[in-house]
Amino acid sequence: MSKPVKEMIIREIRAELGSRKDLLMLDVSKMDAIAQNQLRETLRKKGVTLLGVKNSLAKLALKESGIDVSESILSGPTTLVWGSEDIVGLSREMTEWAKKIEKMSIKGGVVDGQGVNSDGVEEISKGPSRLELIGQIAGLLLSPGAKLAGALLGPGGTISGQLTALSEKGEDEAKEGGDAA
Structure with a gap:
């Protein structure tokens, strides 16, 4: 992939994320395409967005946005997830989906710009929401x-x-x- 194309993709990822400092990283690579599309469609109705990314480009885009993510979270196939009213609601939603779908796993996330592992995401899902x-x-x-x-x-x-x-x-x-x- 040429450097201008990489820069264009990084800009697109940053534009999609905007000023968000709360997001999750999933591994949905074991799911078939139909199940992934159904998941995306269901979550889109709830205001949640999924974006499959190349790790090296995601690292650069997140770094430019001031988001700190560990190397272990962005290893292997990664899908960025954001939306919902707050990170607690998003964590609850994705934790429930991960329990329903064995082929999907939560790799970790970012809360207020700081990385958390999958256990941290599960702990966040148990806490009270903003409201x-x-x-x-x-x-x-x-x-x-x-x-x-x-x-x-x-x-x-x-x-x-x-x-x-x-x-x-x-x-x-x-x-x-x-x-x-």
Whole structure:
């Protein structure tokens, strides 16, 4: 392959990846073409993209994008995978597919520009997604307010009610005294 063609392919890979710093590497070489196409079509509907690449060109494209990938991950046939709402969702999706399809294996991945092995990808798939984390943080932030509201509605609410009754009683007595004069 000539140097201009290689450079063109590297530019194309970089353009496809864009500014992504989260992706996975698969080995789907043992799957037949029909199964690969079915997998691509199913994943495309979920917003996941698969791109078969030549390792040497992928290494150069990823390096130019500032993504660090170990030599062991980019050895043998490699398919780059990206998409989904976050790396956790992508890891879950691909881990499920790897369990369903014996001929497909996860080689590793890149999380925020740093390489992880296949065990790391499986661990990531078990963690909470971005939306789940946001929900947990929101719950933690709202917890003190909920406790305060509960305290005010409980004994604090009783005291507040008694104070309101006393102030109304005082106003009524003041009105009655004012009417008599």
